[in-house]
Amino acid sequence: MIVWLFFILIGVFAAFGIYLYFNQGRMVFIPMKELVVAPEQLNLTSEDVYIEVVPGEKINAWYFPGNPGRKTILFCHGNAGNISHRLETIQLLKTFEVNILLFDYRGYGRSDGQPTEAGVCADARTAYDWLVNEKKIVPENIILFGRSLGGAVAIDLASKVKCGGVVVESSFTSAAELGQKLFPYFPVKFLLRFKFDSLTKIAKLTCPVLVTHSPDDDLIPIEMGRQLYKAAREPKFFIELKGSHNDRGYLENQTYIKGLRDFIFNNNGI
Numbered sequence: 001m002i003v004w005l006f007f008i009l010i011g012v013f014a015a016f017g018i019y020l021y022f023n024q025g026r027m028v029f030i031p032m033k034e035l036v037v038a039p040e041q042l043n044l045t046s047e048d049v050y051i052e053v054v055p056g057e058k059i060n061a062w063y064f065p066g067n068p069g070r071k072t073i074l075f076c077h078g079n080a081g082n083i084s085h086r087l088e089t090i091q092l093l094k095t096f097e098v099n100i101l102l103f104d105y106r107g108y109g110r111s112d113g114q115p116t117e118a119g120v121c122a123d124a125r126t127a128y129d130w131l132v133n134e135k136k137i138v139p140e141n142i143i144l145f146g147r148s149l150g151g152a153v154a155i156d157l158a159s160k161v162k163c164g165g166v167v168v169e170s171s172f173t174s175a176a177e178l179g180q181k182l183f184p185y186f187p188v189k190f191l192l193r194f195k196f197d198s199l200t201k202i203a204k205l206t207c208p209v210l211v212t213h214s215p216d217d218d219l220i221p222i223e224m225g226r227q228l229y230k231a232a233r234e235p236k237f238f239i240e241l242k243g244s245h246n247d248r249g250y251l252e253n254q255t256y257i258k259g260l261r262d263f264i265f266n267n268n269g270i
Contacts, residue, residue, distance in 0.1 A: 028149070028175070028194055029115040030080040031108040037084050039064070044090060053106065053113070053126045060110040061103035061127060063135070064090060071164065071264050072099040072137045076124055076150030076157075082109030089147075092251050096261055099137070103127045117194050120149075124157045140164045143264050146171065148220065148245070151228075152196040159201045165208040165263060170217055170245060173199040173224045181221065203231040210263040212256070214241035237263060 039046040039062055047063040062083060066072075073093055077086050083104045093100050105120040106113035113119065128144075131137045139162035146154025151171025158166040172178040175194040202209065209232040213225025222240075229238045239259045241250045250256045 028079060028117075029105075029107065029120075031105070031115060032081045032085075033109060035082060035084040035109055037087060039087065039090075042087055042091065044087065044094065049130075050110075051103070051126055051130050053119075053123055057106065057112040059103055059106060059112070059123050059126065061101055061130075062090075064094060064100040064102070066094070066099040067097045070098045070141075071096075072101065072131060072135070072142050073145050073264070074124070074128055074131060074142055074154075074157075075100060075102045076144070076146040076153040077102070077104075078148035078150050084109065088248055088251060092257065096264060098143075098264065099135070101127055101131055117196060120153055121156045124153045125160065128157060128161055128163075143167065145169070148172075149196070152198045155198045155201050155205070156196075158205050158207055163207050165210065166205065167210045167212070167260070167263065168198075168202070168225075168228055169212045170214065170220055170241070171198060171225065171228065172196070172220045173227050177224065178220060199227060199231055202228050203233070205233060208263070209233075209236040210239065210260070211236070212239040212241050212260075214243055214245075214247075214250070216243055216247075217241075217245045219245035 044064060049061050049063055050058040051061060052058050075086065077083065083102045086102055090100055090102060103123065104111040105115050105123045107115040128142065131142060132139060142163045144154040144158050144163050144166040146152065146167065147169040148171055151168040154166050155168060175196040176189045176192050179192055180189055211225050211229040211232070213222045215222045229236060239256055241256065242253065243249045
């Protein structure tokens, strides 16, 4: 019986490994096609745009104009939902009178295609190029803002282009490290096809960096945020949030608002 129990456990272990290997894309990317709310329903003025990423495929984005000459935020969202789930953050950023480009990765919302690690990073680069080429935004006036998975996308983009700074909110050090945290008794690192190696990339950035994270984060531990902050070069800043990973109560916190505003406009801390 003990021998049979051993082989059953090995079988379950192997079956889960096979499932994880072939279905990890569905765990990393959780897109939603239906938009739950439109900007005009929240009295937000926007331009609905489609940007070609590869021949025959376009990504959808909302461009929210601010005052001429102000900073521009390129917002890279997390792994679930679509751009319509991020309008609460846009409402806050609009109080800064900045321009904002909020885009969906391939496979999300009304964007074509399917998401991949290389694809979402390429989508961010395409959105950045659109701001520079179509809206004539000076690269130094573009602030990259990435939340959760979007933090990894923003860090990757910052390692390839000029920008005025990068905000990394509630993000992780690497896909392998996060996977090992989520499945501590399973050799996730040997099965993952995704890297998202933010810890290595953030150490090479030359732009100002703001890291924000909550000690109450129930998905990505704050230790990862602290590791990213420690690895980043000066000038760098850290803001401690409150609430779980998907809790947005901190958007009304004056310390967070002031710190974010100061970083965007002056690259200062709080």
